[in-house]
Amino acid sequence: MTQDVHARARLLMDAARIEGISPAEQAWLHQHLEDCSDCSRAEAGTRRALEALRWMAVNADPGMVRATRLQVRMRAQELDEARSRSLLLWASGVLTTVVGMVTLPLLWSGFAWLGEQLRLPDGVWQITFVIAWFLPAMVIAVLLWQRQRGAQAASRSLPRRREE
């Protein structure tokens, strides 16, 4: 018997477990295992190892599982609170924008009147108007950005609690 025959047998033994083999290959392998004690021993060893693997238990510690549940619940609460705050912030932003749009003509007239009273050049009061107009949006953007950074940092530094 050549080495090739044994190599084929080992390959078929593994293939039968991984992806299946044809009936003809099964018959050949069966015959080979009856004739070859080395391959038969190897097959029995692998079979026993995989059976033992199936039966070996690695169980999660109940304390760790309880701590995980607690941690997950706390994080869920944090996320809910963050979502509520975020919604509130967005609602404020939308309201500010709507109010801003509605009051735009009035504000423009107000700035024009003030510029005239103070005898400011048109460019100055118009730039001031633009800044005043965008200020709320810029403040909200900065707040949202800070919130997002805070949430990311909190997620990264989430403590690993272990229930004693």
Added chain:
Amino acid sequence: MSLAAYYAVTWMQDEGTEIARGLRHRDPEVLDRLIEQYQHRLFRYLVYLTGNRSSAEDLFQETWVRVLERGRQYDGKSKFETWLFAIARHLMIDGLRRKSASSLDALRDPEEGAAPFEPEAEGPSAYESLAGREQEAQVQVAIAQVPAVYREVLMLRFQEDLKLEEIADVVGAPVSTVKSRLYRGLEAIRQALQGGLA
């Protein structure tokens, strides 16, 4: 498809959809149930993956927090455990990257050597016999010697009974790579067992 198989597939899809809905709403009851249901399987996967109980415990907690945070990404079409194991695996790889390790085996403490995963015996009484314990110990040592990438697929295939396609989803590799790792893993176990018996 037989009627039983049809009902099994339908039930799995229904369960997946229900889990997906719960995760989308961050339902604490659903999360509690999932932790209860998958605690041992996830922990076992992590222990086999890292070869280290302590790392597995840290990853276990991180995985469930990530499930909560990324729950919306689970569509309910695939098995939940496949998605769960994939998340756990990504977290472990992220951890390795942070530690600048170059391989999956880097997580193993060299001082632990071939010491296996402190598993507790379970199952038939045969394993309570001396012969059974000896054999189990041999197998544990043999498995500990198998590189983590092979150990992982062996565990998913022969302990979790996942299909090749599902394993490919978990490890993020083509089915051909999974097969190749399984062949090498079986060969590695065989060699380790022969070495142990020699």
